[in-house]
Amino acid sequence: MLGMHFTPVEVFHRYIMPQIRDHLNDYLWVDMFCGEGNLILPMLDYIDRDRRGEFFRDHIMCFDIDESAVERSIENAMKYGIPQEMARRNIRTRDTLMDYPVLSGRYPVFHITNPPYLYLGYIRKRKDARRHQEYFEGQNDGYQDLYQIAMMNDLRHGIGNMIYIIPSNFFFSDAGTRKIREDFLKIYRIGSCYIFERRIFPSTGTNVMILSFQRSQSPVESIEFDAIRINKHEEKKRYVLRSENNFKPDNEYQDYIRAHFRPDHPVVKFYLTYDEIGKNPGNNRVVLVNSKEYRHGEYERETFSVNDDLYARIKSNPLYVRTVDKGTREGRSGIYSIIRDFGADGIFVKGPTYRTSPIQIFIDPPLSANEALKLMEIFNRTLNDLRERSDSDFMTTYKYSDSAAYVRKYLGLKQVRGIMSTISLEDLKDGASSTDL
Template sequence: MEKKNCAEYKGFTSKENKNTGYVRDISTPDYTSVKNRRRDFGAHMTSVDIFKNFIFPEIKDFLYDYAWIDLFAGEGNLILPILDAIQINKRIEFFKEHIFLFDVQKEMVDRSIQNAQRYGIPYEVARTNIQLRDTLQNYPDFKRLKYPCYHITNPPYLYLGYIVKKSERNLGYFSNQNEGYQDLYQVALMNDLRHNLQRLIYIIPTNFLFGFSVSNKIRRDFFSFYEITKAIIFERKIFEFTGTNVCICFFERKNHPSNQEINFYALKVNSKIIKKKYRLSVNDCYRAGGEFNEFISYFRPLEPLKIKFYLTIDEIQKNKGKIPVKLLDVNSFSNGYFRFDTYMVHKDFHDKLKSNPLFVRTLDTGKWEGRCGIYNVQEIFGVDGIVVKKKKYRTHPIQIFITPVLSECDLLLLKDYFNVMLEYFREITDSEFLTTFKYSSSDYIRKYLGLSQTRKLLETLPVHLISAEDKKRLRTFINQKDIEGIKDILSSQNRKTVSALLLKDFISEQLRNN
């Protein structure tokens, strides 16, 4: 990762107190706000163009073979445009047998009926097949339909954490058999699974494919019964009222439940469209973009570094002394500037700070010089450390403490290794192992790096155990961004560690026997 010119980040001292001041950070762009009422229902309106461009081409050859249903229909934009492909004199009969729409909001049902009338469907016919119903709570009975159901929908998505705080009306959906799921769209998927629907097309958040704890359970449960045959992943805003990243997933039910690997192709849509193959394994909870996890699992050493995050104000208070240290207050941020203050600490704590100058930036700033990665707190902010005085947040700069104490050269080697490997995995996976942040006007899709990911990647380099000669070779490989060379060093070191531990155990056993 390119080193930033420190001068741009120099802080300035206030006139009132030279021990206090402000230091500039790279500003972050604004993102789209969400309308409260839509947020309450978790509903987002789907453009007819999305249906016509990305969904209709996949179903146009078998329109008469299925009953087309949408249990969260909104204005009907994912189903009613099918009527454009039906001859005008056959639309009413087709509608009666092939189209069934539901929504929990009466105004949406009324709009769907009005839209159906625009296609020539009489009001009485439309209101029979377009009904007001809470389908998450009360699933319709489709057993008497003439054709098998094909569910195309943009379901509500509302994260459980938000529901607990601000939308209690939805809490009931997560009880009993739905306990453990994290979002309303996951309840919708499981309802379809339990009612044995064979084919589904869902427009859902991309965290379904790429999320960790938020979607591990739904993927494990759902992909035991369904294949994903195709996906279209949007990396640009497609909804008016939300910045949530979404994908269109095409699902088909398996003949028999299984945990077999799932392979499919997806189109990634941004300023251009690219095609990419994905491999989902039960070993990684069917998570897409698993190359990063495979690496940190395979190369985790037996004796990794011990990593601790955050420096708190309580630690400062417990280690008062006579040596001044300048600390950045991450809870005091305004107009692109962090406040810093000077504290007096004792020598041991001062030395601890000086020997741990690294911090992690977990959130892309939107600028190329401020991407996720590990940086030096003195070089970037001109302070001795980063303190949390109030609540800990995972998106602000976070100080890293490493055991055992490393030399300055080893810290630099560890930092550069981390950043090179992080950028490597961002390149080969298109940053899919990271969590997507909000839409913005950035030059790239802003991502969030989890602290567990940070810890695990740091742990793959046991720099405290590597020989001086291997460190020289590793430095060369890092400078050249030679990933295979770096992997060779890691593999060699792990073999040496295993051999040393086996020898140690053998000697201990011999001593006990004697």
């Protein structure tokens, strides 16, 4: 199944077992997306061999949609001494996203899982993934990823305790995870959190986190917890998630934007479209970057002839947004000069807009060249100060890269507007450099 990433056994022993060691006999341990069983079966290492069969029968239940994965999980259970018939009874093939099982017994359920990750936007674009759209219908309308449906299934079935391995953008994304955070974190508190800023799955560059959840007896307004951020070393950080900020760890950013709002800020619009160029033919030559065509390490440039109005609009807006960190110190997200970086007059997009491509920005009221340079300097300084204060937690985590000097982040256009709203037009008039853009 698309979106599945099997979990290394070491993840269980190092990060999960210490959390549950004292409670092995208190729960029915369930994995709805068990793969080869690496998040549940290794607990048998901590059970005396002569008790493993009884423990497995009473305390372990696993499911997966993939029949071959279920067979491998059964084989792994047998390696622990579990009889095949018993293993087949407690490890079953089932589409638990669509058909949640009835879990009855004398022990409460504790769900430990690494669910599938598959973003709805990706599903809609890929023919081989479109069959997954049915998961997002009915009560799941509005959620954006398969793992979010897994979490909501647990919520609807009253599960009290869970440990999930999910993309770290559950915290750090905005539109893609806002609904699941608002719906889920009003009901569950976070007990522990490990944020991985290095690769743990060989088959994907997705940054992940391990979270433990406990169901709350009353509606949750604020969640406080310590997280361990894991990269080349481990670092502890205190997080406070507030319902007023959609449970997103961007309090420093939001507080700064609210406190420094300037009524006379520049108004920014995004994108020069191919359609707009076609509707404004003329005799003025412009060289434009095609943001969709990237070959041999650079974007392709095309020449157009446009009318006076569009020519003036392009030439008076010499800045663009780099929304994704390149992974180098000088390649961080921010606002930059089109002529310096691309040797072109502007940047256009043809067809659907991609927010990870360079995007030309258009400022109202129009700025002089010096004012535009000053805007770039103030914006990037403010952005980098906020990143330093918050460890970039207000930005969306981008794909993991082995060669990056830091965790790559995505700067949303909403955040660009937010930082712009803290800059006064008066700020752009003093001490501006005359350096060419």
